Amino acid sequence: MRVLPVGDDALLVEVSSGAEAEALHAELLRRRREGSLAAREIVPAARTVLLDGLADPARLASELAAAEVPAAPPREGPVVELPVRYDGPDLAEVARRWGVAEEEVGRIHAEAEYRVAFCGFAPGFGYLTGLPESRHVPRRDTPRTAVPAGAVGVAGPYTGVYPRSSPGGWQLIGRTDAVLWDHTRVPAALLSPGTRVRFVPYGPEIPHDGPGGPA
Numbered sequence: 001m002r003v004l005p006v007g008d009d010a011l012l013v014e015v016s017s018g019a020e021a022e023a024l025h026a027e028l029l030r031r032r033r034e035g036s037l038a039a040r041e042i043v044p045a046a047r048t049v050l051l052d053g054l055a056d057p058a059r060l061a062s063e064l065a066a067a068e069v070p071a072a073p074p075r076e077g078p079v080v081e082l083p084v085r086y087d088g089p090d091l092a093e094v095a096r097r098w099g100v101a102e103e104e105v106g107r108i109h110a111e112a113e114y115r116v117a118f119c120g121f122a123p124g125f126g127y128l129t130g131l132p133e134s135r136h137v138p139r140r141d142t143p144r145t146a147v148p149a150g151a152v153g154v155a156g157p158y159t160g161v162y163p164r165s166s167p168g169g170w171q172l173i174g175r176t177d178a179v180l181w182d183h184t185r186v187p188a189a190l191l192s193p194g195t196r197v198r199f200v201p202y203g204p205e206i207p208h209d210g211p212g213g214p215a
Helices: 018-034 057-065 091-098 102-111
Strands: 002-006 010-014 041-044 048-052 079-084 114-119 126-129 144-147 151-155 158-161 166-168 171-175 196-201
Touching: 002 057, 010 057, 018 041, 018 048, 018 114, 018 126, 041 114, 091 102, 091 171, 102 171, 102 196
Parallel strands: 079 196
Antiparallel strands: 002 010, 010 048, 041 048, 114 126, 114 196, 126 158, 144 166, 151 158, 151 171
C-alpha cells in the first residue's frame, strides 16, 4: 500500500489491484460510519482510493502505510436488478472469444453477481466487477463514435452500462431501459460504489417490472 499526499488535506492510497481497492474503500467507509475516520470524501478508482477533507492527513498516512490491505468485504445490502435484452452488436464477437453460442452469452453474463467498484467516465457510469477472469475480453480495436444510452458492454474485468449516448470502445452485448442518471432523482445515480447489481435477461415475450430498482 502506497500513500501519497494530495494538497493540504487529502491522501491518495495506491494498492496493487482492483479487488484491493474495493476492499480498502469498503473498510474506510465502515470506519467513517462508526466514527473512527473523519473524511469529507472517500472516492475509489481502479487501483486507488482518494480521501479528502482530512483533519490530520499526516497521521492517517502513517497509519495506513503500516496497515495491511483489508479482506474483501461481504456481499450485503440490497441488489439493483437491471433488465437486459441481450442483442448487442458485439454479441457474436464475445461469443467467439468465450467459445460459446451467441444465445449463451446472456445466460452466462447474467449468472454472475456484480458490484460497482467505482464510477467515472460519465455521470452514472459504474465499473462493475464480478465477471469471471475467463470471461474477460479486450476493448474493441476501433471505438464507436456513438454508443446509445442503456447499452451494456464488457471490457477487461468490467461490465458497464452507458448512461447516455457517448463514444465508447467496450464490447456491446445488450441494452437496458434502466435510467442510470437522472438529475431530478435523489440520488441522481442509480449505481454507486459498493452497490450490488444483477442483470436479468428478458425478451419481447418476457414481461419485466420496469427499469432498475432495489430488489
